[in-house]
Amino acid sequence: SQQGEEDPQALSIQEGENATMNCSYKTSINNLQWYRQNSGRGLVHLILIRSNEREKHSGRLRVTLDTSKKSSSLLITASRAADTASYFCATDAGVDMRFGAGTRLTVKP
């Protein structure tokens, strides 16, 4: 079963705009990760945030984690057409990593 749920399911923006995706999960976690998937390809790890962290940055990516609300957000700043992909959050469901349904991001040039 899936642990996380991303919101929105789909997002379409113009190049240069910021994109924000949200993830909610159900049970306590040790860490939360975000992955990107280009159409029909494997997933690529973007960033990992641990339960004792509130915010983390990596290049144009900013991730926040609110364990009291069991939610996380991924912000991509100054988006590019190459950022077009599906984005998934993954949480450790105690023993293994479980993924949400993903947000499909389209960045129009």
Place this chain on the structure above:
Amino acid sequence: KAGVTQTPRYLIKTRGQQVTLSCSPISGHRSVSWYQQTPGQGLQFLFEYFSETQRNKGNFPGRFSGRQFSNSRSEMNVSTLELGDSALYLCASSFFDSNTGELFFGEGSRLTVL
């Protein structure tokens, strides 16, 4: 350093047949996890192997099985294929247990069941 390699990349089977998919993890990684991805169900966890032992199993019928060899390479098998087994099967490796760090994914094996 070579990435995670999955073979075959594409395959077509008919209902009732069986299929074996292979995954070679990154050198030194001891954990291999398998996921099934479909448009309707998203990414569903199948199972994880760590040092040749099945560490956890998802909610899939017994037709889905796997194993891991001493060199950490893993195989998964699906017997008596059904139309609903058509999916992208993804394998991911990690050095530690799958829930403690980054997962490295292969490009997947796309299975079509006719």
